[in-house]
Amino acid sequence: MKRLERGVPMQVYGAVIPGAAAIARLLPQQANETRAGQPRPLSKGARERLRRIRWYEEHGRRVRLTCRHWGMSSSTFYMWLRRYQRLGPAGLEERSRRPRRVRQPRWGHELVQAVRVLRERHPGWGKDKLAPLLQAVGWQCSTSKVGRIISALKKQGLLIEAPHKDPWRISRPRSRPYAIRKPKDYIPKEPGDLVQVDSADIRPLPGVIRKHFTARDVVSKWDVVGVYYQATARSAGEFLAELLSRPPFTVRAIQVDGGSEFKADFELLCQHHDIRLFVLPPRSPKLNGCVERAQRTHREEFYNVIDWPDSIQELRRLPPPIPRLPDTSGVLTAPLQTENGLRSAGRSPSPVLHSTS
Incomplete structure (x- = not known):
């Protein structure tokens, strides 16, 4: 087990509680004795065989009729019946x-x-390389026989395998000190319970790349967007400040992917504001489906139809496009005041880019 010694984690070997080793040995034994007195549940195949035997008993115990009904041979049914009896x-x-x-x-x-x-001399070699060496010194053995001998030595524990881990490679420390996987029982019910955040590349011209950030609340479908020159942890931190100030609700949890822009400063800011941070498993964009769909909407309804200005500041001051249809969830029912005036409740915010960087 591990304990702290003057603030430094140390590995402690042995048992802290006296007699813990004996208790650990006795508990599995007592559990097995308890299970021994209980009937073992039948498997799926056994339940199906029992169902056919019950049908046989309910229909006059006629074997031929039972076999024709279930489409099986009489010899197989007689074997099941003898075992059951x-x-x-x-x-x-x-x-x-x-x-x-x-x-x-x-x-x-x-x-x-x-x-x-020969295998201990060359621990990384298999049967294909060892068999010719053995045949060269006079042994009459095939490649398959050498493979079976190696497998038998492994089962007996007589063959020492070479470690596959590089001894000179230093294991990287855990890079997410605050973010965790979203618990299965965490279900967002109110606005702000879960906000999905993601970034995307916008390429208006060859060689020109802009980083677009989108945050969408999964309950109210409220969007907050921003555009930056780079997708760094600092830019993500500035976008987080916009995310906390714009919506009419309190953000309580954020879900991001494993991008580097959502680490370091961004993670520390979430911890500072007491916002739960959930990180997705690798290669799982489908779990961030709400914000992925919002990224496509912003790209098709805003970036693909505007005349790109010369600077990013002018891009942030562009008028918003036509708003999308209102959300039918009924979560936000009152008109909300934004920087551009009144907007009907539940509508997805237009990607007006007010952030500064």
């Missing part, structure tokens, strides 16, 4: 289909030792 429902469980007589190894102890010595 002898062992009850437990006898209907699937049994092992392993042959009673299996092929036994025919290699000698000397060949096994030769394979073991």
